Amino acid sequence: MIRFDEVSKRYPGGKEALIRVSFELDAGEMVFLTGHSGAGKSTMMKLIILMERPSQGQVFLEGTNLNRVSRRQVPWVRRSVGVVFQNHQLLFDRTVFDNVALPLAIAGFKHREIGRRVRAALSKVGLSDKEKQFPVTLSGGEQQRVGIARAVVNKPPVLLADEPTGNLDPELSKEIMDLFHQFNQVGVTVMIATHDLGLVSRMKRRELKLDHGRLEESAP
Amino acid sequence: MTKMVARSKSSGATVAVTGIRGRTSSWAAHHRRVAVESLSSLLATWLNSLMTWLVIGIALALPIILYLMLVNVGEISGDWDGKPRISLYLVHEASETDARDLARRLLDRPDIESTSFISAHNALAEFRAMSGFGDVLSTLNRNPLPAVIEIKPSMTDVGQLRLQVTSLAGLDLVDTVVFDLEWIERLFAILQFGERLVAAIGFVLALGVLLIIGNTIRLAIENRRSEIEIVKLVGGTDSFVRRPFLYLGFWYGLGGALVAWILVQGSLLFLSAPVETLAQSYRDDFTLSGPGILDSLIILGAGAGLGILGALVAVSRHLKEIEPE
Ligand SMILES: Nc1ncnc2c1ncn2[C@@H]1O[C@H](COP(=O)(O)OP(=O)(O)OP(=O)(O)O)[C@@H](O)[C@H]1O
Numbered sequence: 001m002i003r004f005d006e007v008s009k010r011y012p013g014g015k016e017a018l019i020r021v022s023f024e025l026d027a028g029e030m031v032f033l034t035g036h037s038g039a040g041k042s043t044m045m046k047l048i049i050l051m052e053r054p055s056q057g058q059v060f061l062e063g064t065n066l067n068r069v070s071r072r073q074v075p076w077v078r079r080s081v082g083v084v085f086q087n088h089q090l091l092f093d094r095t096v097f098d099n100v101a102l103p104l105a106i107a108g109f110k111h112r113e114i115g116r117r118v119r120a121a122l123s124k125v126g127l128s129d130k131e132k133q134f135p136v137t138l139s140g141g142e143q144q145r146v147g148i149a150r151a152v153v154n155k156p157p158v159l160l161a162d163e164p165t166g167n168l169d170p171e172l173s174k175e176i177m178d179l180f181h182q183f184n185q186v187g188v189t190v191m192i193a194t195h196d197l198g199l200v201s202r203m204k205r206r207e208l209k210l211d212h213g214r215l216e217e218s219a220p
Numbered sequence: 221m222t223k224m225v226a227r228s229k230s231s232g233a234t235v236a237v238t239g240i241r242g243r244t245s246s247w248a249a250h251h252r253r254v255a256v257e258s259l260s261s262l263l264a265t266w267l268n269s270l271m272t273w274l275v276i277g278i279a280l281a282l283p284i285i286l287y288l289m290l291v292n293v294g295e296i297s298g299d300w301d302g303k304p305r306i307s308l309y310l311v312h313e314a315s316e317t318d319a320r321d322l323a324r325r326l327l328d329r330p331d332i333e334s335t336s337f338i339s340a341h342n343a344l345a346e347f348r349a350m351s352g353f354g355d356v357l358s359t360l361n362r363n364p365l366p367a368v369i370e371i372k373p374s375m376t377d378v379g380q381l382r383l384q385v386t387s388l389a390g391l392d393l394v395d396t397v398v399f400d401l402e403w404i405e406r407l408f409a410i411l412q413f414g415e416r417l418v419a420a421i422g423f424v425l426a427l428g429v430l431l432i433i434g435n436t437i438r439l440a441i442e443n444r445r446s447e448i449e450i451v452k453l454v455g456g457t458d459s460f461v462r463r464p465f466l467y468l469g470f471w472y473g474l475g476g477a478l479v480a481w482i483l484v485q486g487s488l489l490f491l492s493a494p495v496e497t498l499a500q501s502y503r504d505d506f507t508l509s510g511p512g513i514l515d516s517l518i519i520l521g522a523g524a525g526l527g528i529l530g531a532l533v534a535v536s537r538h539l540k541e542i543e544p545e
C-alpha cells in the first residue's frame with residue numbers, strides 16, 4: 001500500500017530529515033511511527049501526501065510512483081489519503097458539518113449523499129449533536145475528532161495521523177486510538193506518528209522508529 | 221496514477237457520482253452554490269463592497285458618458301442625416317429646362333444621393349419673403365439671384381467630398397460651388413480626436429478597473445489563506461480553489477457595471493433638458509440618446525468580463541504560492 005525505497009529528504013538549508021529510508025506497508029496494516037522530536041516523522045507523512053518531494057529514492061502509494069505524479073495530479077493522490085493533524089486544520093468560520101463535508105464537496109458528491117456521509121462520519125466520532133456548531137465552541141478533543149471525521153468521510157484507503165493525541169488527556173487519547181483501531185478493522189491502512197510510547201506498547205502493533213532520519217524498525 | 225484511481229473506484233472508496241449526467245448536475249450545482257456564496261459574502265460586508273462597486277462604476281461611467289456625448293455631437297453636427305450639403309450656384313444664362321435637366325442627370329451619379337432644384341424665380345420669392353427687401357427687389361428689372369441645385373452627397377469622407385466638389389465645379393452650367401469643407405474637416409478631425417481620446421481614456425480606466433479588482437481579489441486570497449491551504453490539503457484542485465475568487469471578480473465587475481449604468485442614466489437625465497434646448501436650435505426633433513438595451517447589456521457584460529479577468533490575473537499570480545505546510 002505504501003512503500004519507501006531508499007528515500008532521503010534534504011530540506012533547503014541542508015537539514016537531512018530522512019536518510020535512505022526503506023519500508024513497506026501492506027494494505028490494511030496499522031503502524032506507529034515513533035522517534036524523538038525532529039526525527040523526521042512529519043516529513044515522512046508529507047512525502048506520502050506530496051506536501052514535500054524526496055531528494056532521493058521513491059515513494060509508492062497503491063503502486064503509484066509518487067515521483068511521477070505531476071503538480072496537477074496531486075489533488076487526486078490526496079483524495080485517497082485521509083490526514084489528521086495535531087493542529088486540527090479546521091475552518092473556523094464554517095460549521096462542523098461544513099468542515100467534515102469539505103472533501104466530499106471537493107470530490108463533487110451530490111448534496112444528499114454529502115449529508116448522509118457527513119452524518120455517518122460524525123456519528124462514528126461521537127459528534128452527531130454538534131454538526132451545526134462552530135469549531136471554536138468545541139473542546140480540543142472534539143476539534144480533533146472533527147478532524148478525524150473529515151479525514152475518513154470519503155472513505156480513503158489510507159489514513160495518516162500526525163500526533164493526533166498530542167495534547168489530549170489519557171482518556172481522550174485512548175478514545176481516539178480506539179477510533180483509529182476501528183477504521184483499521186474495516187480495512188483502512190493506518191499510520192500514526194506519536195510520542196506516546198506507553199500507548200504504542202499497549203496497542204501491540206508494528207512500530208517504525210526514526211532516529212535522526214534513519215529508520216530502525218521494531219516488531220510488536 | 222490511473223491504477224490508483226481505478227482501484228479506489230472499484231472499492232467504492234472515492235467514487236463521487238455516477239454517470240456523466242450526475243457529474244454535470246453536481247458540477248452545475250456546485251457552481252451555483254459558489255456563485256451564491258460569493259455574492260452573499262459580498263453583501264454581508266456591503267459597505268466595503270459598495271465602495272469597490274462605486275469606484276469601479278465611476279471608472280466605467282466616465283468613458284461611457286464621453287462616448288455618448290461624442291455620439292450625440294456627431295448626430296447634431298452631421299445635419300439631419302449626418303451628411304453635408306453642397307450648393308451649386310448656376311450661371312445666369314442657364315435656362316430653367318437646362319438646369320432641371322442637370323439636376324436630374326446629377327442624380328444618376330453614384331456619389332450623389334439626392335438633389336433638389338430651386339429655380340431663380342423661387343429663390344427670389346423665398347428671399348423676398350424672408351428678407352423683407354421685397355420693395356427694393358421689385359425696382360430691379362432683372363432677377364439677381366441664380367438658380368441653385370442643392371446636392372446631398374452619398375458619402376462623408378472629406379477626401380472624396382473634395383474630389384466631388386472639384387468635379388462639380390467643372391460642369392458647364394455651374395458658376396460656383398459652395399461647400400464649407402474647412403468646417404466639415406475641422407469637425408471631423410475634432411470628432412476623430414474625440415473618439416481616440418475616449419478610446420484612450422476608456423483603455424486606461426479599464427486597466428484601472430482591472431487593477432482594482434485584481435488587488436481586491438488578492439486581499440481576499442490573503443484573507444482566506446488558511447482555508448486555501450486546507451482545501452488543497454484534502455485534495456482540492458486548482459480550479460476548485462480558484463472558483464470562488466473568479467465568482468468574486470465576476471460580482472465585483474457586474475456590480476460596478478450596474479453602478480456605471482445608473483451613473484450614465486442619471487447624468488443623461490441631468491443633462492437632457494439643457495442639451496436638448498440647445499440642440500433644438502439646430503434641429504427640432506433632437507433628443508439626447510442614451511444607451512439602448514443592447515448597449516446596456518454590453519456595459520454589464522464588459523464589467524463582468526473585466527471582473528473575471530482581474531480575478532484571473534490575481535489568482536494566477538497568488539494562488540500557486542499558497543501550499544499547505
Ligand atoms: N520546511 C522545512 N525546512 C527546513 N527544515 C525542516 C523543514 N521541515 C522540517 N525540517 C527539519 O527536518 C527535521 C525533521 O522534521 P520533522 O518535522 O519531520 O520532525 P518530526 O519527527 O515530525 O518532529 P516532531 O516530533 O517535533 O513533530 C527537523 O530537524 C526539522 O527542523
Ligand SMILES: [Mg+2]
Nearest residue numbers: 041042043162
Ligand atoms: Mg512532527
